Amino acid sequence: MSELWSKKSHEELKDTVFSALSENVNYTKEPILGIPASYLDDKVFNQDDSFLQNAPFISTLVQNPNHIGCHTLGKSESFFKGTQAIEKEVIRICASDILKGGEEEFDGYVASGGTEANMQAIWVYRNYFMRVHNAELSDIAIVCSSDSHYSMDKAGNILMLDVFKTPVNEKTRDVEYDSLTGLLTEAVSAGKKHFIVVCNMMTTMFGSVDTIGTYTKALNDLKLSYKLHVDGAYGGFYYPFSEEDNQLSFANPAVTSITLDAHKMAQAPYGTGIFLIRKNHIHYAHTEEASYVEGEDCTMIGSRSGANAVAIWMILSKNGPHGWFEKVYVLQRRTLWICEQLDRLEVPYYRHPKSNIVTMRASHITKELAQTYGLVPDKHDNPSWYKIVVMDHVTLEKLTPLMQSFDSE
Numbered sequence: 001m002s003e004l005w006s007k008k009s010h011e012e013l014k015d016t017v018f019s020a021l022s023e024n025v026n027y028t029k030e031p032i033l034g035i036p037a038s039y040l041d042d043k044v045f046n047q048d049d050s051f052l053q054n055a056p057f058i059s060t061l062v063q064n065p066n067h068i069g070c071h072t073l074g075k076s077e078s079f080f081k082g083t084q085a086i087e088k089e090v091i092r093i094c095a096s097d098i099l100k101g102g103e104e105e106f107d108g109y110v111a112s113g114g115t116e117a118n119m120q121a122i123w124v125y126r127n128y129f130m131r132v133h134n135a136e137l138s139d140i141a142i143v144c145s146s147d148s149h150y151s152m153d154k155a156g157n158i159l160m161l162d163v164f165k166t167p168v169n170e171k172t173r174d175v176e177y178d179s180l181t182g183l184l185t186e187a188v189s190a191g192k193k194h195f196i197v198v199c200n201m202m203t204t205m206f207g208s209v210d211t212i213g214t215y216t217k218a219l220n221d222l223k224l225s226y227k228l229h230v231d232g233a234y235g236g237f238y239y240p241f242s243e244e245d246n247q248l249s250f251a252n253p254a255v256t257s258i259t260l261d262a263h264k265m266a267q268a269p270y271g272t273g274i275f276l277i278r279k280n281h282i283h284y285a286h287t288e289e290a291s292y293v294e295g296e297d298c299t300m301i302g303s304r305s306g307a308n309a310v311a312i313w314m315i316l317s318k319n320g321p322h323g324w325f326e327k328v329y330v331l332q333r334r335t336l337w338i339c340e341q342l343d344r345l346e347v348p349y350y351r352h353p354k355s356n357i358v359t360m361r362a363s364h365i366t367k368e369l370a371q372t373y374g375l376v377p378d379k380h381d382n383p384s385w386y387k388i389v390v391m392d393h394v395t396l397e398k399l400t401p402l403m404q405s406f407d408s409e
Helices: 010-023 056-063 078-098 114-132 151-159 177-189 212-221 306-345 367-373 396-408
Strands: 106-111 140-145 162-166 194-200 225-232 257-261 273-278 357-361 385-389
Touching (some): 106 114, 114 257, 140 151, 162 177
Parallel strands (some): 140 194
Antiparallel strands (some): 257 273
16 A cells, blocks of 8 residues: 555544635635536525534535546646545545555546446447447447446446346356357357456445456457456455455556445445546547536536545545455454354355355345345345345344344244
């Protein structure tokens, strides 16, 4: 880890955020007439200084900075340069420190969530293949596993791209070389020439992790044109801390972009995803028509709250890298305890050894049990699996009654 990501006291958090806000436009004190926005409605939202002076995140919400555009590119809306600098630091911490990008520079922004960030990657690569390789839409395909998030299907629908899903091993949840090669060969036979490949850093349902080498070997053996994106919407703030040898990082030259979701394991407010990409790629999503935006726009979402970026920065800075490793270690131990209990009770399940998701066979879960403990199914109509996600609030005190329910059956 570099020195960029470090643990900070609450006073240091306040100083940094309030200093950043002082560099933003102040709607109350300055004659700002042309921005189609303002501070939050003071008839509804408390703007009492005595309340806000110890609440940097709430203060950011109230001041309502718009982080439209991608600030890692240089020019951005100068009205909000203070909090934009915090967002750029979030991008550097995530890309360089957490995902091993080292001293290399990256582009990225705080998105609305993993779905948007995955779609942003696919949008960039679709445009890249069309502009650089003169590809038609029908020449380009999305390739992912059958365990991948539904955002791949949504991206295919919106961006008018076919989606090819390779099956996974039912026991290991891993993509196998022969199956993937067969799928790619089928896609080539269907006229596909360029591939947008998505590898999973902990799937939503199983917490499974794709072996990236299987993808790159199959693609390279067939001499295919591709760009590779990592969907770390769930695992991005977990797996890099539970697996020292993380191949789904920017240390791997095959990886061009990565999605993270801070509103999952980082416990940020919902609507807080992160899109990261190597330099010299995001401009393929440049919207020149956004001419009234200083710096124009390369993002899918356009206007977005700067408070979300501040929330991520505060969470990462309050914990620091060592605190984050400790957080993940505790969750790993709790997850191992669940697996030991299920082994003893002979309840079949899947768990990737570096994941905090335990997915149990539905045959051992009654509807009443699932409802009582908030277990989530793979599908609500005739489920095959139910999962436990070991978050901070999922303590042994809450897990023990579930295990006792199995024991009493």
